[in-house]
Amino acid sequence: MLAIKIKKNLPHFTIDVELKENNNIVILFGPSGSGKTTILNCIAGLDNPDEGLIQLNQKTFYQTNRKSVKIQQRKVGYLFQDFALFPHMTVEKNIQYGMKSQELMNRLVQSVGIEHLLKKYPKQISGGEKQRVALARALATEPDILLLDEPFSSLDQETKKECYAELLRLHEMWDIPIIMVTHDYEEAKKLGNHIIHLKKGKIVNREKLHAG
Template structure:
């Protein structure tokens, strides 16, 4: 329903709740006065759930992710991770941004080792563990390279490996493939799904791409135009593993039309 707030806590899901977003509101003070970015968002994110969030630019997707990450404070309401209120960043949540956020002065291996050292793993053990995570993203042969020597897709793989090396319970991803070419994006989508199914992380993934949301997620959240609210929740019942051939199926196309039509209506609201 357009403009109607939806509550994901009503979903029939027997898995434990990993993250609870409780009536979160976020107001920014701008030169033109107050701007409400989020207005009463409530949802539960379950253990090992893959959620994708879509919506028009400015609907508060990244604001919501940053509040869950502890990088922003809500104006009102609260976020809980494993039952504890989020008060800043924490090792239980890992973040991967569209910008690769790698340390340019460190090699690929040492970028991943940084996350391990934050967990207290050092020396030879950290090196061995870092190589395991680089193997996971098929970059073990580039361990001694520097970020400037890598392509965009390879840099993002390093960022994902480093995020996993931190062993967060929740992986927050803000359009991590948005700046990549179509072929690289498709490849990383496949690799991310394989890693998620193997590692059993809870994933909260923001994207502008409806096809990407459907190919990855168990649940797609559609955000309304500013002020950001949950407009609709769409369950994706397409079984895994999903491939690029999945996009050709009738079920996929129907879901794409259903979600895109709602996103487009919100886009029109932004333009008014």
């Protein structure tokens, strides 16, 4: 269970959101500049709210007037919009960064179909392949929650379809909450159990699309 009730002042508006989610795929949907990525960053510990509460499975990451839990102790997998792969490392080394076990890495590499890429560098592989590598790296830390910041925005339609299927399959296998940012409504409908519509830091609508 992920529980969020936070406020954070930004230059042009205040984020003020409350969420309670089980192991669903939750889409934060809205126009650019509506606070979506800031919410992800607060969950991850890259940023802190001004007040409120963030809990995952009874573990408190953040609470007003208490010291927040460090990023490394949150067990959060984060897939950034630009994938943030290390250019000087091979695919294999990228995935090994922060991983918990070789056995898990082998399983992930096989599950996302990138065995043939392990000795290549990021500049030598396609956008869809980079997305799969970044997803494997995020999962190799054995996270309790996975955060995705517009991970498919730079991919062509055919590659997107493949990645959608892969994400849904991995979610079924891992059974952890996934919080994903997008401003593509068709993408949100394909992937989300719930869609949270945001505008200037406020939730303006909640959609429940699939069981979860």
